[in-house]
Amino acid sequence: MLHNITGIDHVLIGVEGLEDARSAYEKLGFTATPRGSHIGWGTANYCIMFGEDYIELLGIVDPSLETNGLDEALAERGEGLLGVALASDDPEATHQSLIEDGLEPSELLALKRKLELPEGDVLPEFKLIRLTSSAGLTAKNLFICHHLTPELVRQPDWLEHPNGAKYINSIVVVVEDPAVLASYYQRLCGSINVTLTDNTLTVRFGRGSLIFVNDRDIDLLFPGLTISDEMPALPHLIAMTIAVENLDQAAKFLTESGAAPQKIANGTLRVDPAKACGLLLEFTAG
Incomplete structure (x- = not known):
């Protein structure tokens, strides 16, 4: 596929109560990962991992901190799908080719989040490229994601769903x-x-x-x-x-x-x- 885009990486679902959302999706037969949190922000997540893509349940756990607009989205639209991340196997090449093709990507962004494992916290790392509103969604709601540490977020037990x-x-x-x-x-x-x-x-x-x-x-x-x-x-x-x-x-x-x-x-x-x-x-x- 053009621009080294290989598929869908994940979707984001905004939820009012993160623990309630985890329970609801487990009742639907999904296996949730341990909880993750966004460093310096008041948001946290549970992920439902598949072999090549995943679902992210995203909620607010500390409203006194930055929520990246999740509080406003929940107030205006309620719970539901927030955005889609596409996957790239070479974010630098993707970023450069998007620029050359006049598709006006954001800068290449680095991101870490904390994942709370029983043996201790780990820090999965990602690179992101936000796309433009010409794609039918806002730059916040459609982006390209590349995993620098996939072994941290895809453990075998998490890939099996009832x-x-x-x-x-x-x-x-x-x-x-x-x-x-x-x-x-x-x-x-x-x-x-x-x-x-x-x-x-x-x-x-x-x-x-x-x-x-x-x-x-x-x-x-x-x-x-x-x-x-x-x-x-x-x-x-x-x-x-x-x-x-x-x-x-x-x-x-x-x-x-x-x-x-x-x-x-x-x-x-x-x-x-x-x-x-x-x-x-x-x-x-x-």
Whole structure:
């Protein structure tokens, strides 16, 4: 793929109560890592790791410290998807090629966070590149991430999930006009990975996809979905689909855990957003 972008790295879910969110996702059959925290900030996280990507549950643990806008996001939009990180296997090369292609990336940023392991805290390290609003999301909500210490954040026990989850299949973003974003993504990851229909723009990143849809056509992606509340200001990250090893086994686990998944005609399982921290969460066969 162009610019050394290899796939989806992770998604961020903003939550009101971090420990409650961990419990909710464990009830949905996900294995959470030990808690992490952002050095010098009042935010902390639990991660749900897969082989190549992961989910980050992000919450505020000390409101007296910097929250990087999480407090405002939760107040304005409530719990739910906050952003998407793409993966790069060579951040320096990615950064340089984005500049050369006129895609106006941020500077290459260094980041560390603390991970609280039983044997003692460790400091995973990352490099980040923020993208522009031309991508349909703000620079805070869409960025490229490279792990300098992957062995610290992907331990074998953390990759096994009772629901059989394997990877992030798709993330859906509601925007005013998906078509206007096509040229940006064609430049970012190549035309072969970009599909534009009358209703949606689908961008492939490795095994996962970023899907843009307008608010009038959401029901085409999510048949039977009823949105009772007013749609937040656009762009709005509304949904995520997780690929699982065996959909029947996932359905059995979710039913026995009390999640009461809804079987959709397109072959997916849907979980009530109230049980997934405001996120429309679906499972599909992977």
